[in-house]
Amino acid sequence: MASPGPDDDWQRYLNFRCTGCGNCCRRTHVLITEDDVRRIERGAGRPVSEFVRFVPEEDMALEKRSPWWIRFSGGRAAMTLRHRPGGACVFLDDADRCTIYEHRPVTCREHPFELEVSAGGALEFIALSDIVECPHDWDGCISRRDLVAVARWNQRQSDAYLDDVQRWNRRRKGRKTRPGFLRYLGFEV
Template sequence: MKKNERLKKLLKVHCAQCGTCCSDPIATVTHHDLRRLVKHTGKPARNLVKLYTCSDFIDQDEIEEDLIYLSYGKRIMGLRKLDERCIFLSKDRQCTVYEARPILCRTYPLELTITEENKLDEINIRDIILDKSVSCKYTYGKQKPLKKILNYAVQDVIETDSFERKLTKWNKRAEKGGKNEFLAFLGFKE
């Protein structure tokens, strides 16, 4: 399939609202995602996220840059779950924070990479879906505007880079602390 045809096909990928991606994988978040969620829900940051161990993740190859060094070990920040589902997934499989959902959720099941000039470099279905680690039942529908997808990709790069700089700063500190200290370091005072 030609690159242009493949792009058009992938831009037609839509969520089937099966809830699988809100149950199986852990949705990692940045402090930017968390700030939007805190503002939207009015709930404290500590109630929205959990600091997961590496063994909690399906695909452990891609988590190294997300590691947070705490006094009790290495963790990764992700959305909290309740009964094995994202705390924001309703019983009828609707996202209750749709307007404020993390960037990862906005682009799922797609994985986007951009060039330094903020142009789309690659678009793919996420590896955890392709290798059947997660049984995503995505569908095809109306083509999404490339500009919107590209904006999410650019926002993701900017916010992820910012978060990784914060993590590096935190991880270099002599005194590590726990979840509350880490969230305070990110600017969440509760």
């Protein structure tokens, strides 16, 4: 993984081009937020049960102290996009194209970049994710403004969702179930 700061070697990153291999949509756990779920549900017209999955702690490589862990009566899990048998995202078609591209999660919009923004919204870090094999090219044209905008969007959306997760995790009443969490967020299950 390359890891220059926001002003080191920007042109290299702005020349990134996806080759459409679909590797990033296979065998990866895409963390999703309440806003992602709502956007997919409305935009794609699909019920939440068709695309949301809660991955248990033992099946996910996520730091133990990560704020993405949701506490349930039977243990912790993280909310992700569901996979089909074989490991592909439920929204990846046979031509390796996303069937909900206009409504895709913000994490997918940000990929393959790992971006960090300051509290003021300035980009502080950029790197290429090494979570999957990515046979990209360097002859693309990405707008720096668009990249910063998606990083800020992801940060705002994640912060709001993680506040909801934190409130849920502090709750002490009743059984804490996966359907209960979705209802807590306002979804019908």
